[in-house]
Amino acid sequence: MRVRGPQLRSLVVMIATALLSACSSAAGDHAVPVYRYVVSDRPAPESQQVLRQRLVMTPRSLDPSLATDVPSIDVVEDLFEGLVTLAANGRLVPGVAKSWQISDHGTKYLFRLRAAARWSNGKPVTAGDFVYAWRREVNPDTAAEDAQSLARIVNAQAIIEGKKPPDTLGVTALGPHTLEVRLVHRTPYFLSMLYNAYYMPLYPPAIRRWGMAWTRPGHLVSDGAFYLTDWVINGHLTLKKNPYYWDAARVRLREVIDYPIPSSSSALARYLAGDVDLVDTPAFPPSDVAWLRRALGAQVQVAPMYATGYLGMLVHEKPFDNRDLRLALVMTLDRRVLDGKLLQGMDMPAHSLFPPLPGFTRQSPAWAHWPMARRLAVARRLYHAAGYSRAHPLRVKLLYATQGVHTRNYMEAVATMWHQALGADIVLWQEQWKVMLQDIQYKNAKLYWSAWVGNYPSPYTFAHQFVKGFVMNYGGYDNPAYQAVVRAAVDQPNRARRYALYGEADAILNRDAPFIPLYFYDSNQLVKPYVAGVEPNVMDLHLARYIWIRAHAVQRQ
Amino acid sequence: MIRFLLRRLAWAIPTLWVIVTLSFFMLRAAPGGPFTEARRLPPQVMANLERMYHLNEPVWEQYERYLGNILRGDFGPSYVYRSTTVNQLIAQGLPVDLTIGALALALALLIGMPLGMLAALRQNTAWDYVSMAGAMVGISVPTFVVAPLLILLLAVKAHWLPAGGWSHGRPAHLVLPVAVLTLPLIAYVARLMRGSMVEVLNSPYIRTARAKGLPERTVLLRHALKPALMPLISFLGPAAVNTLTGSIIVEEIFGLPGIGRFFVDGALNRDYTLVMGVTILYAMLIIAFNLLADVLYGVLDPRVRQR
Numbered sequence: 077m078r079v080r081g082p083q084l085r086s087l088v089v090m091i092a093t094a095l096l097s098a099c100s101s102a103a104g105d106h107a108v109p110v111y112r113y114v115v116s117d118r119p120a121p122e123s124q125q126v127l128r129q130r131l132v133m134t135p136r137s138l139d140p141s142l143a144t145d146v147p148s149i150d151v152v153e154d155l156f157e158g159l160v161t162l163a164a165n166g167r168l169v170p171g172v173a174k175s176w177q178i179s180d181h182g183t184k185y186l187f188r189l190r191a192a193a194r195w196s197n198g199k200p201v202t203a204g205d206f207v208y209a210w211r212r213e214v215n216p217d218t219a220a221e222d223a224q225s226l227a228r229i230v231n232a233q234a235i236i237e238g239k240k241p242p243d244t245l246g247v248t249a250l251g252p253h254t255l256e257v258r259l260v261h262r263t264p265y266f267l268s269m270l271y272n273a274y275y276m277p278l279y280p281p282a283i284r285r286w287g288m289a290w291t292r293p294g295h296l297v298s299d300g301a302f303y304l305t306d307w308v309i310n311g312h313l314t315l316k317k318n319p320y321y322w323d324a325a326r327v328r329l330r331e332v333i334d335y336p337i338p339s340s341s342s343a344l345a346r347y348l349a350g351d352v353d354l355v356d357t358p359a360f361p362p363s364d365v366a367w368l369r370r371a372l373g374a375q376v377q378v379a380p381m382y383a384t385g386y387l388g389m390l391v392h393e394k395p396f397d398n399r400d401l402r403l404a405l406v407m408t409l410d411r412r413v414l415d416g417k418l419l420q421g422m423d424m425p426a427h428s429l430f431p432p433l434p435g436f437t438r439q440s441p442a443w444a445h446w447p448m449a450r451r452l453a454v455a456r457r458l459y460h461a462a463g464y465s466r467a468h469p470l471r472v473k474l475l476y477a478t479q480g481v482h483t484r485n486y487m488e489a490v491a492t493m494w495h496q497a498l499g500a501d502i503v504l505w506q507e508q509w510k511v512m513l514q515d516i517q518y519k520n521a522k523l524y525w526s527a528w529v530g531n532y533p534s535p536y537t538f539a540h541q542f543v544k545g546f547v548m549n550y551g552g553y554d555n556p557a558y559q560a561v562v563r564a565a566v567d568q569p570n571r572a573r574r575y576a577l578y579g580e581a582d583a584i585l586n587r588d589a590p591f592i593p594l595y596f597y598d599s600n601q602l603v604k605p606y607v608a609g610v611e612p613n614v615m616d617l618h619l620a621r622y623i624w625i626r627a628h629a630v631q632r633q
Numbered sequence: 634m635i636r637f638l639l640r641r642l643a644w645a646i647p648t649l650w651v652i653v654t655l656s657f658f659m660l661r662a663a664p665g666g667p668f669t670e671a672r673r674l675p676p677q678v679m680a681n682l683e684r685m686y687h688l689n690e691p692v693w694e695q696y697e698r699y700l701g702n703i704l705r706g707d708f709g710p711s712y713v714y715r716s717t718t719v720n721q722l723i724a725q726g727l728p729v730d731l732t733i734g735a736l737a738l739a740l741a742l743l744i745g746m747p748l749g750m751l752a753a754l755r756q757n758t759a760w761d762y763v764s765m766a767g768a769m770v771g772i773s774v775p776t777f778v779v780a781p782l783l784i785l786l787l788a789v790k791a792h793w794l795p796a797g798g799w800s801h802g803r804p805a806h807l808v809l810p811v812a813v814l815t816l817p818l819i820a821y822v823a824r825l826m827r828g829s830m831v832e833v834l835n836s837p838y839i840r841t842a843r844a845k846g847l848p849e850r851t852v853l854l855r856h857a858l859k860p861a862l863m864p865l866i867s868f869l870g871p872a873a874v875n876t877l878t879g880s881i882i883v884e885e886i887f888g889l890p891g892i893g894r895f896f897v898d899g900a901l902n903r904d905y906t907l908v909m910g911v912t913i914l915y916a917m918l919i920i921a922f923n924l925l926a927d928v929l930y931g932v933l934d935p936r937v938r939q940r
Contacts, residue, residue, distance in 0.1 A: 137714065137715040138716065142715045142716065144672075216677075216684075218681075221670070221678060224677075236675075236681070238677075238681075288717075291716045308725060308890050309890060310884075310890035310891075310895075311798070311799045311889075312799070312800070335798060335888060336888070337797070339885060342886055342888055345781070345784045345797070346798070349784070349788040349789050349792065349796035350792060351788075351798060509901065510663075510664065511665055513665055514669055515664075517669070547674075547676075548673050
């Protein structure tokens with residue numbers, strides 16, 4: 077195996093993780109002192125209503141139009157609120173909009189805004205603030221990376237391309253509290269996108285006055301449950317409760333402090349030292365789940381997430397233009413072994429694309445239920461039919477990113493399974509993240525590790541990556557039957573029928589195998605027993621407005 | 634002296650220019666760009682971004698523009714921290730490193746110098762062996778071993794100190810990172826000090842001073858100390874830059890908001906302007922501290938002054 081460009085940081089993290097876990101496992105489970113928390117059902121006094129939580133990285137920008145990375149979005153969602161928002165369990169609930177009507181065959185939306193919605197300076201949130209924000213998002217001068225997410229709105233595409241001025245965007249303030257949105261065509265998942273950062277309102281005077289610096293503490297005006305009071309890049313962010321928030325009466329936290337801690341071993345140390353109350357996904361590598369569960373019990377929370385890990389393939393080029401070969405590779409991998417031994421049961425074995433979603437029935441391929449011996453026999457037959465054998469094995473490079481030990485172990489296991497069952501000759505090739513992305517996007521990689529994280533709870537977010545012409549269809553899969561089913565699903569207003577169509581799409585992908593499904597992600601977090609209101613949800617989003625601190629005492633065991 | 638300073642400063646300009654030019658073109662030669670993300674950007678959006686940051690211009694024009702900007706002290710906007718300029722990032726991160734680095738350096742000198750001198754004076758005694766063996770351990774055990782161990786013992790087990798974070802430099806947050814940075818430095822300083830002190834104490838002029846009947850204190854502080862400091866100063870020039878600009882490993886482990894992490898993250902994210910800004914800052918500091926070391930040579934050694 078060749079390893080290219082090991083990065084300093086992951087090396088350090090690796091060694092630090094190894095040391096920490098060596099220290100903890102060598103001396104048994106009692107090496108790490110476990111504090112016992114005596115927790116009551118009552119909330120702690122207001123002075124103690126402070127949540128200290130870890131962010132996976134330092135946020136890049138708190139400007140909702142520019143926030144595209146996970147930590148920025150996490151903070152922006154505590155600071156701002158869109159027309160709709162998510163409940164603690166991840167369900168879509170009204171936000172700044174208290175109600176809406178959909179007309180003109182699903183292309184016209186009329187939102188009624190809450191009169192009580194206020195910015196953190198006490199000024200009312202108006203329909204004009206949404207118009208301003210959405211026009212700014214698609215304005216080429218903003219160069220927003222997520223601008224394309226608004227493309228369903230009339231004229232958005234032309235504005236992004238610079239062919240029309242931003243004020244032609246199909247969004248109008250009919251009054252201070254009435255907002256009309258016109259779409260190019262019916263979009264059943266439109267409402268479920270509206271909680272995202274790029275659809276949040278902005279306070280125009282702050283941006284006009286401060287320019288790029290408007291997101292600094294003291295300048296930033298937000299309409300969510302919290303506002304920003306301190307931000308040291310790579311250090312911490314402090315958010316205080318917004319007294320003007322329309323639902324402020326039900327927000328119990330007085331303060332939220334976010335600490336960006338990229339290394340999960342450092343995050344674990346700070347959690348165990350009692351500096352941090354909540355460590356979000358990924359809180360620990362799979363190899364640590366067993367001893368952490370023994371040491372911390374219910375503080376370790378693992379729940380399904382709306383994300384799939386898989387191997388991508390370049391399907392319009394040799395050797396992966398051959399469906400028999402692809403199926404042979406898909407069927408050979410014993411996901412129970414991969415999941416049980418390598419991921420320690422932390423993620424769920426995947427045999428198809430769409431992760432579980434309430435109301436949606438996944439279409440597992442028939443072979444997923446066969447005994448392994450039968451699967452391997454069929455896989456070998458397909459492998460031979462594709463023209464390969466032990467004498468003429470498939471030789472190919474499997475590309476993945478430098479991301480720590482467990483990814484490498486996983487890839488080694490995959491390559492070994494193919495080698496043992498089929499005799500395939502797999503070269504593992506590790507690259508730095510950005511180098512790997514470029515190789516995939518320029519189609520230099522034939523077989524590569526990849527993952528897809530849904531950014532709104534609809535199967536469409538997974539389906540469109542295999543639609544021909546879509547910018548992220550890196551493998552180049554092109555099946556008119558699949559595209560017809562996905563298009564029919566998009567136009568289907570009835571949810572049950574729509575999900576049935578996505579089920580058909582799932583089945584087509586199972587037959588064609590344009591990718592190799594591996595696992596559905598689980599979120600994994602560490603939550604102190606006195607932190608209440610953190611409910612597992614597939615979007616892995618935990619808004620601080622639902623979280624509160626229980627009255628508690630700490631006892632050392 | 635003034636001519637010497639001016640000549641050295643004049644040399645700094647081409648040195649910096651070479652560093653700026655090399656890093657500018659090497660960064661752009663690395664695969665992937667600042668906006669290469671997992672979710673590939675649509676071509677129109679990419680075009681808007683490149684226009685905003687002048688990445689659509691020929692590389693030579695970008696280079697010219699960049700040189701003009703840094704001459705005016707403007708390192709430009711960060712490509713990754715999109716609401717922040719590189720100047721703001723450095724202004725926020727550098728004081729963190731300076732605080733921790735200056736404390737570590739001062740402690741290292743305060744502890745390491747007397748330790749080395751004592752070892753030299755009591756050569757081949759138990760005191761000498763123990764302190765030098767301790768110094769060897771301090772040098773050989775890497776930071777990424779010491780730091781997690783101290784965290785495990787003092788933060789996770791004893792709950793005496795926080796395991797990381799900065800909190801605007803509250804003293805409790807300084808203790809562990811300063812300790813981790815200081816330990817190997819003490820060791821280096823003590824060993825260098827012992828070595829040069831032993832050499833100086835064996836030289837003829839010290840014998841003369843003692844023969845004159847000067848008290849041992851005067852012999853040591855007036856005649857032996859100054860020349861014995863020379864190797865230490867050669868070591869401290871680059872060591873001070875390293876310590877003051879922050880250790881990437883220490884920043885990473887303790888979650889400190891210093892500029893060392895900008896250097897690594899900037900390079901991994903292809904944040905061209907941020908990496909350039911930090912590189913130029915490092916280069917300027919190295920030039921400045923080497924110059925300072927040379928000036929100190931002159932102060933301590935008349936022979937250097939005459940040249």
